[in-house]
Amino acid sequence: MKKIALIGNPNTGKTSLFNVLCRSRQRVGNYPGVTVEKKQGRCNLPGDNFVEIVDLPGIYSLKPLSLDEQLTLDVLEGKLSGEDKPDALIVVIDSTRLQRNLFLFSQLAEMEMPTIVALTMADTLDSEGVSIDLKLLEEKLTVPVIPIHGPNEKQINELKEKLVSLMNQPQIPSIKVGFSEKLEAKSQQLIKESPEQNMSMFRAREILMSGLPGAKLSSKANELIKSWSSEAKDASEVPIVRHKWAQSVSQKVEKRNNQKKTLTSKIDSILTHPVAGLSAFFVTMGLLFQSIYTGAAPVMDALDIAFGATGDFARTALTGLPLMQSLVADGIIGGVGSVLIFLPQVVILFFIISLLEDSGYLARASFLMDRLLGWTGMSGRSFIPMISSFACAIPAILSTRVIPDARTRMITILVTPLISCSARLPVYILMIGTFIEPIYGAFWAGISLFAFHSLGILLTLPMAWLLNRGRIAANKTPFLLELPPYRLPLWRNVFWRTYEAAKKFTLKAGTIIFALSIIIWALSTFPLQENDPETGNRSAATIEESYLGQMGKGIQPIFAPLGFDWKISIGIVSAFPAREVIISTLGILYQAEDADEESQLLRQRMQSSKTADGSPTFTPAVAISLMIFFALCSQCMSTLAIVQKELNHVKWAVFLFAYMTGLAYVVSLVFYQTLGQTFS
Amino acid sequence: MKDTLAILEPQESAEVVGFTPSYAEQVRLVELGLVPGSIVKMIQSAPLGDPIEIEIMDTKLCIRKSDAESIEVKRSP
Numbered sequence: 094m095k096k097i098a099l100i101g102n103p104n105t106g107k108t109s110l111f112n113v114l115c116r117s118r119q120r121v122g123n124y125p126g127v128t129v130e131k132k133q134g135r136c137n138l139p140g141d142n143f144v145e146i147v148d149l150p151g152i153y154s155l156k157p158l159s160l161d162e163q164l165t166l167d168v169l170e171g172k173l174s175g176e177d178k179p180d181a182l183i184v185v186i187d188s189t190r191l192q193r194n195l196f197l198f199s200q201l202a203e204m205e206m207p208t209i210v211a212l213t214m215a216d217t218l219d220s221e222g223v224s225i226d227l228k229l230l231e232e233k234l235t236v237p238v239i240p241i242h243g244p245n246e247k248q249i250n251e252l253k254e255k256l257v258s259l260m261n262q263p264q265i266p267s268i269k270v271g272f273s274e275k276l277e278a279k280s281q282q283l284i285k286e287s288p289e290q291n292m293s294m295f296r297a298r299e300i301l302m303s304g305l306p307g308a309k310l311s312s313k314a315n316e317l318i319k320s321w322s323s324e325a326k327d328a329s330e331v332p333i334v335r336h337k338w339a340q341s342v343s344q345k346v347e348k349r350n351n352q353k354k355t356l357t358s359k360i361d362s363i364l365t366h367p368v369a370g371l372s373a374f375f376v377t378m379g380l381l382f383q384s385i386y387t388g389a390a391p392v393m394d395a396l397d398i399a400f401g402a403t404g405d406f407a408r409t410a411l412t413g414l415p416l417m418q419s420l421v422a423d424g425i426i427g428g429v430g431s432v433l434i435f436l437p438q439v440v441i442l443f444f445i446i447s448l449l450e451d452s453g454y455l456a457r458a459s460f461l462m463d464r465l466l467g468w469t470g471m472s473g474r475s476f477i478p479m480i481s482s483f484a485c486a487i488p489a490i491l492s493t494r495v496i497p498d499a500r501t502r503m504i505t506i507l508v509t510p511l512i513s514c515s516a517r518l519p520v521y522i523l524m525i526g527t528f529i530e531p532i533y534g535a536f537w538a539g540i541s542l543f544a545f546h547s548l549g550i551l552l553t554l555p556m557a558w559l560l561n562r563g564r565i566a567a568n569k570t571p572f573l574l575e576l577p578p579y580r581l582p583l584w585r586n587v588f589w590r591t592y593e594a595a596k597k598f599t600l601k602a603g604t605i606i607f608a609l610s611i612i613i614w615a616l617s618t619f620p621l622q623e624n625d626p627e628t629g630n631r632s633a634a635t636i637e638e639s640y641l642g643q644m645g646k647g648i649q650p651i652f653a654p655l656g657f658d659w660k661i662s663i664g665i666v667s668a669f670p671a672r673e674v675i676i677s678t679l680g681i682l683y684q685a686e687d688a689d690e691e692s693q694l695l696r697q698r699m700q701s702s703k704t705a706d707g708s709p710t711f712t713p714a715v716a717i718s719l720m721i722f723f724a725l726c727s728q729c730m731s732t733l734a735i736v737q738k739e740l741n742h743v744k745w746a747v748f749l750f751a752y753m754t755g756l757a758y759v760v761s762l763v764f765y766q767t768l769g770q771t772f773s
Numbered sequence: 774m775k776d777t778l779a780i781l782e783p784q785e786s787a788e789v790v791g792f793t794p795s796y797a798e799q800v801r802l803v804e805l806g807l808v809p810g811s812i813v814k815m816i817q818s819a820p821l822g823d824p825i826e827i828e829i830m831d832t833k834l835c836i837r838k839s840d841a842e843s844i845e846v847k848r849s850p
Contacts, residue, residue: 114825154804191805193830303800329792332803336811361833367820460835464821467837473824573801573840576826 095260096145096177097136098169101185102203103151104453105579106213110185110241111148112585113249138253146261149178149210155200155295156303169204170293171740181207181251181259187580188212188240190349196332198234199270208236209255216242217578222350228345235267268379272331274564276301277397280322285312302331303759357453357578359634364457365576374461378480392437396629398428400433406638420614436595437486438515442481443594444587446492448478451582451630456574463574469554470561472496473574475505482512483546486732488740491594506561506739507749508553509734513724515548516672520723521545523676527699527714531607552756560665564630617667642665655722655734655758656765665722670730672723714769718761726757776848778790778827778841781815789813799843806830807844 099114101107115134132148149168150161171178184201201208218224231238235237239252239261269533287297288311299322360371363369367417394607404422412419449455455477463473474496481489489509513521521542530538617639637646645663654661660679668675679699702710727733727750737746780844781787781840789811792799814828822845824835 139847153801156800158801158805190831193832194805196806303794329803331807331809332800336806336808361816361826365817365819365826367818371820456835460826461819463835463837464819464823467823473835497819573805574824576835 096147097183097256098147098149098183100165100169100197101151102151102153102187102190103183104575105151105187105190105194107151108148109583109586110183110211110213111146112589115146120494136253136256139250142257142260144256146183150426152197154197156299166296169201169206169295173329178406181209182423184210186210186212187214188225189214189223191225192336192339192343192387195342196335199268199294199335199338202266202268203293203298204294208235209252209259209264210236210238211252212238212240215240217580221355221578223347225347226345230342233268233312233346234343235362236264238300241664247527268338271296272334276330281316283314283317284625286311286317294531295759298331302417316682324538327337329464355578360579361457361576364454365460370457370461374458377449377458381442381449381480385579386484388437388441395436396433397743405730418621419618420611423481425611426613432657433599440591440595441592442484442488443492446481447475447587447590448582451580451586453577453579456576459587460573460576466554466557469504469507469557470501471508471557472498472501475501476507478505479550481515482509485514486510486512487514487735488594490732490735491597493739497613503740503745504557506736506747507560507752508557510727510729510736510749510753511553511725512549516679516729517545517723519676521720524716524720528711528713531700532713542718545594545720545724548721550683552725556756591676614645636683637663655761656712656718656769658710660710661715661719668728670728672728675723714765715769718765721764722757723772724757725753727753727762774845777840778813778815778836778844778846779811779825781846781848783815783817785832785848786812786814787806787848789844790847791845793845799840802836802840803820805813805834813844 099107099111101528111134114136127726135149137143137145148169149165151464152162152165155162155166155169157166166178167173169179169182181206183203183749184198186198198210212225212230227240237255239248240253241248241252273354277294279301283297283301284292284294286342303317346408348488364373404426407422408418411421449458459476461473461475462476466472466475473492477760478489478493478496481492486509487572489512490506492506493502496505525538525541529541529678619640620638634686644661644664644667648656648666649659649662652665657665664675664678667678733746733750736749737743740746775788776791778789779785789807789809791809792803795834811829816826816828816833818825818838819835823838825838825841826833826835827841828834
């Protein structure tokens with residue numbers, strides 16, 4: 094079985110091609126030791142053959158300035174341990190951007206691997222006013238060129254057939270880019286003098302001209318490099334020569350009608366316009382936000398009912414085994430269910446974002462937002478994950494993969510959990526409805542809701558800036574973003590991406606939550622107590638006696654300065670794995686069965702609850718203090734699990750937990766001890 | 774004072790002539806097509822003036838003003 098690498102510029106339709114070639118036989122994972130995503134799949138070929146295709150990251154140049162490029166170069170040279178060198182290349186070239194795409198091709202040709210070119214976007218040539226002489230292009234590139242008109246079956250089969258013949262009769266490109274004789278001779282010499290096996294001309298030239306980092310060289314090789322650098326040389330010679338070659342090929346091969354002002358330019362004159370563009374942007378974001386909340390609601394309710402029913406069924410099925418019954422119904426189904434309930438939101442979010450991304454709009458949104466975010470060390474591309482975080486931080490963190498710069502991505506991942514996700518909403522509604530609205534009225538209730546949502550997002554900017562100053566320094570590479578032409582999204586891509594996100598969410602978060610639900614359940618059940626003889630349910634007294642309850646009481650002194658009593662402290666502790674749990678815990682503690690945020694009984698009980706000395710446990714100040722704590726505290730095991738996975742080290746999850754919880758504590762404390770006193 | 778990409782007006786095109794301070798920092802821009810002799814067009818700027826949208830080699834890119842300042846151009850009279 095052979096392995097073929099798919100490689101090309103970003104926005105060339107490479108991913109679509111991969112999806113079509115590999116259909117559903119794809120695997121997504123990570124390269125060993127690197128946080129770059131690895132996509133591999135099996136492609137069936139005519140004649141009962143098959144071949145493995147690996148989809149390498151979209152890059153503009155092999156010159157390793159970023160993680161993606163470093164990885165790609167390593168894979169192509171067979172230098173990544175644990176990863177076989179590919180046997181052949183399919184170079185994806187956007188037919189409407191021939192000249193620029195040929196730059197990368199000229200570099201890839203120097204890898205001296207069997208190559209085929211897939212010329213994509215061939216169906217848009219007409220609308221862009223371009224025509225290409227295919228035969229001449231094949232001649233110039235010295236390898237087979239297959240045009241691809243969108244997802245056309247016939248052409249895909251033609252590509253596959255060519256792949257089969259490529260395996261039998263490999264064609265290695267033999268283009269002459271036109272570097273100076275001196276440079277070529279010196280590069281050949283360097284290759285001879287290097288202990289490295291199979292150094293390509295590309296790498297040799299890069300070492301000579303720009304001192305490629307990380308090259309292990311012999312002393313002879315180092316001397317060679319020194320002698321070269323003492324001669325006056327202009328490091329820009331290499332890309333200039335490549336561009337000249339690319340230009341000479343494209344000028345001969347294509348005919349352009351530059352009079353056509355493309356549809357993209359017309360649309361962009363509105364969408365990137367400072368005023369019209371911003372307005373359109375806010376409308377789009379508003380719609381995104383809105384559809385996540387309202388679109389998901391009916392499905393979430395249905396899931397809620399389904400989980401409730403499953404829980405009831407389990408309870409009935411396990412009567413007579415009270416412990417097992419509680420474990421399955423309350424612990425497992427209750428715990429896991431509270432997370433899976435967010436699946437509809439994840440699906441809707443990824444669906445819409447995929448649409449926005451594939452159509453090309455996301456790049457424009459990043460362009461508009463870059464100034465606002467740039468000063469903190471994040472970039473325009475961080476904005477979409479931040480917006481998504483209003484629904485749920487988990488898919489938001491997953492969507493940071495569009496950020497190519499590793500440091501920017503890390504900062505974005507570490508600050509988005511500050512944004513008020515939908516899990517905090519039930520708590521806000523409960524607290525505001527119980528303690529703000531009755532006293533201050535509906536207007537202030539509305540303002541408070543808005544204020545708490547804003548709290549998180551307002552803190553992300555200075556927090557990101559701070560992280561930038563500290564251990565995480567910003568990268569110096571220029572912010573470069575391509576604005577691809579507007580295109581109709583390909584449904585296959587959109588559905589595939591949504592499915593992948595949903596699967597990831599369910600599996601990864603689900604496994605951690607599953608484990609933790611059992612633990613939390615155990616802590617709140619043991620040591621075993623007698624259930625309330627009247628209702629047969631676990632009473633507040635039994636929760637108080639359990640380990641979890643004891644923990645809550647033990648921790649209470651820590652939370653006292655924030656205005657929380659022992660019941661609230663228990664609630665907070667129980668909510669650390671998943672925020673919404675606090676509602677159920679409070680419900681049990683205040684003896685309201687099946688409490689959710691609309692429960693009147695719970696509200697009344699909380700309002701009338703008194704401490705030992707007769708003063709109310711809940712004043713508006715306490716309520717606000719609790720909401721502040723809730724807004725900022727890290728209380729989501731699933732988020733921590735995803736952060737640990739995406740940033741490849743448990744220390745980041747720990748850091749996230751520590752700084753958020755610390756921040757929550759401090760802000761809540763400051764509020765309660767100062768402004769809070771005026772509310773009492 | 775040399776003219777740079779940063780001072781072009783919306784919809785104005787110019788020829789790239791060089792880099793300041795040096796090529797090394799702008800490697801990626803060069804590889805994307807901003808080589809001496811190529812024609813770059815400034816399309817428009819984002820709200821607040823930064824970043825700007827440019828067109829080079831039939832590709833639309835956004836770059837920050839600070840990076841645009843390192844690309845020298847020759848404006849048409």
